[in-house]
Amino acid sequence: MAAALSLARRIVPPGLQPLCSRAQAWGRSARQRPGLLLAQSRAFSNNKILVELDEGSGVATVKFKSPPVNSLSLDFLTELCISLEKLENNRGCRGVIFTSAIPKVFSSGLDITDMCGKSTEHYVEFWRAVQQMWLRLYGSNMVTIAAINGSSPAGGCLFALSCDYRIMADNPKFYIGLNESQLGIVAPFWFKDTFVNVVGHRVAERSLQLGSLHPAPEALQLGIVDELVPEEKLQEKAAAVLAQWLALPDHARQLTKSMMRKPVLDRLVTHQEDDVQHFVSFIAKESIQKSLRKYMEMLSKRKG
Amino acid sequence: MAAALSLARRIVPPGLQPLCSRAQAWGRSARQRPGLLLAQSRAFSNNKILVELDEGSGVATVKFKSPPVNSLSLDFLTELCISLEKLENNRGCRGVIFTSAIPKVFSSGLDITDMCGKSTEHYVEFWRAVQQMWLRLYGSNMVTIAAINGSSPAGGCLFALSCDYRIMADNPKFYIGLNESQLGIVAPFWFKDTFVNVVGHRVAERSLQLGSLHPAPEALQLGIVDELVPEEKLQEKAAAVLAQWLALPDHARQLTKSMMRKPVLDRLVTHQEDDVQHFVSFIAKESIQKSLRKYMEMLSKRKG
Amino acid sequence: MAAALSLARRIVPPGLQPLCSRAQAWGRSARQRPGLLLAQSRAFSNNKILVELDEGSGVATVKFKSPPVNSLSLDFLTELCISLEKLENNRGCRGVIFTSAIPKVFSSGLDITDMCGKSTEHYVEFWRAVQQMWLRLYGSNMVTIAAINGSSPAGGCLFALSCDYRIMADNPKFYIGLNESQLGIVAPFWFKDTFVNVVGHRVAERSLQLGSLHPAPEALQLGIVDELVPEEKLQEKAAAVLAQWLALPDHARQLTKSMMRKPVLDRLVTHQEDDVQHFVSFIAKESIQKSLRKYMEMLSKRKG
Numbered sequence: 001m002a003a004a005l006s007l008a009r010r011i012v013p014p015g016l017q018p019l020c021s022r023a024q025a026w027g028r029s030a031r032q033r034p035g036l037l038l039a040q041s042r043a044f045s046n047n048k049i050l051v052e053l054d055e056g057s058g059v060a061t062v063k064f065k066s067p068p069v070n071s072l073s074l075d076f077l078t079e080l081c082i083s084l085e086k087l088e089n090n091r092g093c094r095g096v097i098f099t100s101a102i103p104k105v106f107s108s109g110l111d112i113t114d115m116c117g118k119s120t121e122h123y124v125e126f127w128r129a130v131q132q133m134w135l136r137l138y139g140s141n142m143v144t145i146a147a148i149n150g151s152s153p154a155g156g157c158l159f160a161l162s163c164d165y166r167i168m169a170d171n172p173k174f175y176i177g178l179n180e181s182q183l184g185i186v187a188p189f190w191f192k193d194t195f196v197n198v199v200g201h202r203v204a205e206r207s208l209q210l211g212s213l214h215p216a217p218e219a220l221q222l223g224i225v226d227e228l229v230p231e232e233k234l235q236e237k238a239a240a241v242l243a244q245w246l247a248l249p250d251h252a253r254q255l256t257k258s259m260m261r262k263p264v265l266d267r268l269v270t271h272q273e274d275d276v277q278h279f280v281s282f283i284a285k286e287s288i289q290k291s292l293r294k295y296m297e298m299l300s301k302r303k304g
Numbered sequence: 305m306a307a308a309l310s311l312a313r314r315i316v317p318p319g320l321q322p323l324c325s326r327a328q329a330w331g332r333s334a335r336q337r338p339g340l341l342l343a344q345s346r347a348f349s350n351n352k353i354l355v356e357l358d359e360g361s362g363v364a365t366v367k368f369k370s371p372p373v374n375s376l377s378l379d380f381l382t383e384l385c386i387s388l389e390k391l392e393n394n395r396g397c398r399g400v401i402f403t404s405a406i407p408k409v410f411s412s413g414l415d416i417t418d419m420c421g422k423s424t425e426h427y428v429e430f431w432r433a434v435q436q437m438w439l440r441l442y443g444s445n446m447v448t449i450a451a452i453n454g455s456s457p458a459g460g461c462l463f464a465l466s467c468d469y470r471i472m473a474d475n476p477k478f479y480i481g482l483n484e485s486q487l488g489i490v491a492p493f494w495f496k497d498t499f500v501n502v503v504g505h506r507v508a509e510r511s512l513q514l515g516s517l518h519p520a521p522e523a524l525q526l527g528i529v530d531e532l533v534p535e536e537k538l539q540e541k542a543a544a545v546l547a548q549w550l551a552l553p554d555h556a557r558q559l560t561k562s563m564m565r566k567p568v569l570d571r572l573v574t575h576q577e578d579d580v581q582h583f584v585s586f587i588a589k590e591s592i593q594k595s596l597r598k599y600m601e602m603l604s605k606r607k608g
Numbered sequence: 609m610a611a612a613l614s615l616a617r618r619i620v621p622p623g624l625q626p627l628c629s630r631a632q633a634w635g636r637s638a639r640q641r642p643g644l645l646l647a648q649s650r651a652f653s654n655n656k657i658l659v660e661l662d663e664g665s666g667v668a669t670v671k672f673k674s675p676p677v678n679s680l681s682l683d684f685l686t687e688l689c690i691s692l693e694k695l696e697n698n699r700g701c702r703g704v705i706f707t708s709a710i711p712k713v714f715s716s717g718l719d720i721t722d723m724c725g726k727s728t729e730h731y732v733e734f735w736r737a738v739q740q741m742w743l744r745l746y747g748s749n750m751v752t753i754a755a756i757n758g759s760s761p762a763g764g765c766l767f768a769l770s771c772d773y774r775i776m777a778d779n780p781k782f783y784i785g786l787n788e789s790q791l792g793i794v795a796p797f798w799f800k801d802t803f804v805n806v807v808g809h810r811v812a813e814r815s816l817q818l819g820s821l822h823p824a825p826e827a828l829q830l831g832i833v834d835e836l837v838p839e840e841k842l843q844e845k846a847a848a849v850l851a852q853w854l855a856l857p858d859h860a861r862q863l864t865k866s867m868m869r870k871p872v873l874d875r876l877v878t879h880q881e882d883d884v885q886h887f888v889s890f891i892a893k894e895s896i897q898k899s900l901r902k903y904m905e906m907l908s909k910r911k912g
Contacts, residue, residue: 164510164513165510180860181857181861186863186864186867189867197506197509198505198506200505200506201868209861210853210856226510244514245513249488252488252489253513253514256490256491257509261509291857468813468817501813504810552789552790557817560795564812564817
């Protein structure tokens with residue numbers, strides 16, 4: 001019972017840059033690289049993220065609509081962070097349901113094109129955006145529900161794991177997991193911390209080493225998701241669960257959430273720059289670039 | 305196998321005040337507030353806690369008998385701490401079964417009347433008593449079994465979680481959980497640490513945010529309690545389980561328990577005074593006082 | 609994804625002595641105690657550990673063959689460490705299956721004769737060997753599978769817990785667990801850390817306090833082992849599981865494993881000498897020696 005009420009609900013937690021300054025920084029770097037201008041203006045017109053806010057209930061629905069597979073590109077992440085910041089700062093919004101507007105996929109994870117054949121500056125900018133997305137989502141004061149209506153590997157899985165509650169469509173063809181090691185890369189420590197918080201050490205260790213993608217029923221059994229419902233009932237169920245969470249007084253719930261998640265959030269905040277440097281030097285390695293190119297070729301052949 | 309045998313079984317762990325000095329301090333403060341004298345003398349006559357010790361088997365039964373709902377008032381906590389200290393110091397006592405002498409309720413948790421409309425000194429004294437109770441119970445050298453024969457919200461749940469083993473009456477009308485957030489308040493970090501040690505991070509995070517009160521069958525499924533038995537078999541079962549634990553050599557079992565629980569005990573010991581200050585400044589807030597008054601009115605209406 | 613690829617796969621992690629120096633030290637101490645010479649030469653002829661390496665698949669099978677019960681004696685541990693080091697340094701070996709060549713027992717754990725009535729030097733040497741075994745196994749870059757074809761108490765259980773995956777023969781007469789407290793001794797903190805990583809805090813706390821030996825079906829239910837198969841299918845299944853793990857790129861899998869296990873490995877490395885001193889002063893106590901002698905007498909009567 002001991003704990004001070006947070007005096008300011010909407011304080012930006014440490015480690016989070018206000019997005020206006022991010023957008024400015026991003027604008028600057030774009031001016032230096034004219035080819036990116038179009039992408040930027042799209043980013044700000046929010047055309048990859050559909051946000052509907054019902055001020056009556058305080059519930060927002062955030063739909064990912066970035067064909068073909070909702071990959072977490074720099075553009076997508078920037079839009080997402082701006083949307084999250086707007087909602088966080090809107091006192092009329094108390095909870096968010098995240099879902100996909102694209103059939104069969106929730107999110108395919110980090111966009112490989114942002115990690116392949118780009119400049120060091122691009123890698124830095126991209127990784128900062130990934131960090132910001134997670135800090136904002138995992139540390140959100142809002143109730144966050146993932147309505148996982150399709151597959152959700154790697155970064156898509158991290159996104160779902162960072163919500164308060166995960167409901168997945170009951171379809172064994174939809175899978176979820178942190179499969180980074182399958183691509184020859186390693187999930188960062190904060191992906192791992194988030195995963196361990198959800199499924200415990202033993203399941204996380206095995207699943208991360210094997211880079212497992214778990215079909216929905218297995219994901220439920222391992223605790224990666226909290227429940228399965230038929231796909232046609234998913235949005236309805238998510239709304240019902242969110243209503244239940246919103247019945248709680250905001251302050252007490254937020255302080256409780258913060259108490260649970262702060263140690264893991266603080267770890268990234270403390271090592272944020274090291275983590276960027278780590279990523280950049282890792283991803284720029286020729287062996288990793290080669291393995292990512294191979295993976296992209298494999299993907300494009302599969303489509304062809 | 306490496307680990308020194310504790311040379312003194314009954315050393316008072318750090319953070320625990322010997323209760324004689326507590327009682328003196330309490331006596332002093334009582335002298336200053338004559339209205340409390342009656343309550344104090346009752347406290348020392350141990351009329352809220354019934355203790356039966358069978359020196360043959362080394363088993364004590366501690367029954368909570370503080371109508372109407374065994375709430376953890378300052379008086380109750382003081383009696384409880386004195387009883388625990390006496391048993392801990394009695395070499396004839398190796399294990400304790402905690403149960404309720406009141407139908408349908410194990411303990412309703414911290415007494416709201418001790419947190420509402422009282423002086424700062426009272427809040428300090430009350431919170432120290434809550435801390436002492438937990439330090440003594442969670443760090444006990446004795447085997448501690450909770451025979452949960454009724455509902456057990458909030459502080460009552462903490463009490464049960466701090467035992468070595470929890471057996472609950474198999475009655476879906478009996479519930480258990482840390483429901484603080486329902487009252488607009490936040491479980492302290494050491495309530496949370498104790499809960500996470502029992503059910504893991506994911507279950508604790510959700511249950512604490514929602515302030516869930518789990519019916520007995522759900523509590524079993526989540527691991528909050530270790531087994532359910534029909535209410536009429538509860539005492540018999542608790543005795544059988546305790547006998548099994550007492551078959552182990554005391555020293556090895558005590559050192560093992562201490563190894564498991566020390567990090568979480570040490571965290572409170574290190575932050576004990578901060579935690580008192582936190583509680584006092586939190587509970588004295590007008591918004592919290594208002595919400596507690598409202599809750600008490602709701603309770604008294606329900607009774608009426 | 610952020611994390612540097614380890615540049616040298618086969619670097620000896622901190623805390624691990626290269627075994628050549630250990631063997632030298634051991635040779636020296638043996639020269640001082642001629643009675644041990646025979647045992648030493650056997651140790652180096654590897655007659656307690658049968659190693660078969662299939663360079664085609666990169667799979668080694670390590671069979672424990674130290675009658676009557678594969679106890680982890682100083683000789684056995686030394687052979688085991690040397691075998692593990694050789695495999696670790698052999699680029700042709702990527703994964704290991706550990707199993708027993710003795711019916712009904714995987715390993716009976718630390719050899720009590722090495723802990724009873726010996727010199728301080730012997731205790732130091734023995735405990736260092738136990739530490740080295742665990743540091744080498746828990747920190748191995750290879751995929752490690754325990755094919756548990758018999759009972760596996762105490763140190764035998766630790767060995768299995770330190771592998772990446774545990775498959776046990778589906779026989780309720782085979783049991784596994786850290787039963788140290790039954791003998792009046794306490795599992796060291798790194799046994800406990802390894803156990804908590806596998807089964808979580810609650811199960812570990814209860815099982816360690818009670819010194820429980822869990823029959824195979826219960827071990828599966830608690831998560832101590834990952835699956836049960838009929839004994840005649842055990843080796844086949846272990847090979848199939850290992851093949852699945854070896855389908856992953858080594859680098860990513862190794863870095864992931866290291867990320868998961870490093871905190872617990874580092875804890876022993878940091879406290880390695882303290883842990884030796886702890887063990888030696890604990891085991892040399894007359895009360896402990898007495899209890900171990902009693903246990904050995906009980907064992908020899910049971911055999912007779």
